[in-house]
Amino acid sequence: MWNASLPGAAAGPVVHPAVQAWRSGTLDLGFSGSGFLLFYFLGVLQSLFDLGIASHSTRMAGSSGGALTAVGGGCGGVAPAVLLRDLTATAEACRAAEQCYHTLDAAVRARLDSTLPADAAARCSSRGFVAVTRADPTGPDEPLLLGERYHNKSDVVAAAAASSFLPYWSAPSPFTTVRAFEAYDGGFTAPLPCPPPEGNSTYCAIAQFRALSRYNTEGNVTSPAPELDPLPGPPPPEVDIAPGKPGLSPLPFPPATWDSFSLTSIPNATAARLIFDTGAADAAQWARAVGLEAAAAAGARGGRRRARGGAGAAQRQRA
Ligand SMILES: *[C@@H]1O[C@H](CO)[C@@H](O)[C@H](O)[C@H]1NC(C)=O
Ligand SMILES: *[C@@H]1O[C@H](CO)[C@@H](O)[C@H](O)[C@H]1NC(C)=O
Numbered sequence: 001m002w003n004a005s006l007p008g009a010a011a012g013p014v015v016h017p018a019v020q021a022w023r024s025g026t027l028d029l030g031f032s033g034s035g036f037l038l039f040y041f042l043g044v045l046q047s048l049f050d051l052g053i054a055s056h057s058t059r060m061a062g063s064s065g066g067a068l069t070a071v072g073g074g075c076g077g078v079a080p081a082v083l084l085r086d087l088t089a090t091a092e093a094c095r096a097a098e099q100c101y102h103t104l105d106a107a108v109r110a111r112l113d114s115t116l117p118a119d120a121a122a123r124c125s126s127r128g129f130v131a132v133t134r135a136d137p138t139g140p141d142e143p144l145l146l147g148e149r150y151h152n153k154s155d156v157v158a159a160a161a162a163s164s165f166l167p168y169w170s171a172p173s174p175f176t177t178v179r180a181f182e183a184y185d186g187g188f189t190a191p192l193p194c195p196p197p198e199g200n201s202t203y204c205a206i207a208q209f210r211a212l213s214r215y216n217t218e219g220n221v222t223s224p225a226p227e228l229d230p231l232p233g234p235p236p237p238e239v240d241i242a243p244g245k246p247g248l249s250p251l252p253f254p255p256a257t258w259d260s261f262s263l264t265s266i267p268n269a270t271a272a273r274l275i276f277d278t279g280a281a282d283a284a285q286w287a288r289a290v291g292l293e294a295a296a297a298a299g300a301r302g303g304r305r306r307a308r309g310g311a312g313a314a315q316r317q318r319a
């Protein structure tokens with residue numbers, strides 16, 4: 001059934017829950033961990049913004065590269081194309097510096113600092129949620145979702161950096177510090193984070209792909225590092241947009257090359273752009289298949305602004 005078509009693709013009166021949620025202003029986005037495949041997520045955002053389905057006011061959550069997407073391209077108000085450019089520069093610098101071994105955390109923080117606006121805390125509170133793994137010396141490490149209220153821009157930077165912190169890779173230490181506790185990459189314990197549900201019609205959409213994974217031609221999820229993917233097996237139906245998902249675009253690289261981008265190798269500028277374009281195409285195809293594209297177009301014709309926060313918020317973001 002999963003392989004046959006996208007949910008909601010069938011003709012008929014059935015309204016996809018994502019459309020219902022969008023109509024009531026409760027369509028949220030969740031972004032999994034991604035490594036440098038986060039360029040895919042930036043493409044997804046670009047499409048959803050272009051189609052009027054999401055805005056910088058849409059509530060988003062993410063782990064790791066997904067967290068950078070949610071606070072940068074989401075609540076932080078940075079245009080996805082600008083983030084693509086900036087993060088491509090970071091990627092190029094890392095490619096020239098031993099893949100940023102032991103310096104990735106510093107590079108991520110510097111990029112967040114220079115890219116996020118001064119009022120990031122106000123913009124991102126209750127909008128941009130990031131998952132971190134809390135290192136607990138007395139028990140099992142636990143996922144923690146930050147973002148209900150950020151104190152200041154440094155707090156947003158620290159939260160997103162902790163969400164992206166790969167033990168012994170980002171720096172020569174097992175964790176970093178955020179709000180006086182020790183934490184590391186949220187993808188290890190919260191591979192598919194969503195904002196906390198708000199009301200009863202919330203649909204935490206889409207743009208998730210499972211930690212470090214993609215779909216093969218039979219529609220099964222494969223992972224280059226199964227030990228980091230806690231959800232092996234057929235995908236749950238709530239994963240909406242994912243690389244290689246049946247019905248969406250074919251991967252622009254051989255599977256082994258694609259997988260390497262999520263773990264060990266950093267894409268060059270050409271590859272980053274291709275990954276971005278694939279995410280953009282996939283989001284557009286998904287939006288068409290579930291009826292969101294048509295709903296958003298009809299909403300725009302009616303002069304209605306369905307994105308959470310409305311036109312006023314969108315204007316404030318541009319100001
Ligand atoms: C930001 O808030 C944190 C508390 O989360 C505080 O420790 C820190 O001093 C503040 N930084 C600035 C620059 O105000
Ligand atoms: C959802 O909430 C609305 C408004 O609060 C209420 O009218 C409706 O009955 C609720 N629906 C369900 C299924 O709980």
Ligand SMILES: *[C@@H]1O[C@H](CO)[C@@H](O)[C@H](O)[C@H]1NC(C)=O
Nearest residue numbers: 216217218219220221233234
């Ligand atoms: C894909 O999943 C189906 C059903 O779960 C299974 O029968 C099939 O062998 C799997 N194929 C591959 C290549 O893993």
Ligand SMILES: *[C@@H]1O[C@H](CO)[C@@H](O)[C@H](O)[C@H]1NC(C)=O
Nearest residue numbers: 253257267268269270271272
């Ligand atoms: C960029 O990376 C891709 C994929 O790894 C590779 O095929 C291509 O040759 C590279 N291009 C340049 C200009 O290095």
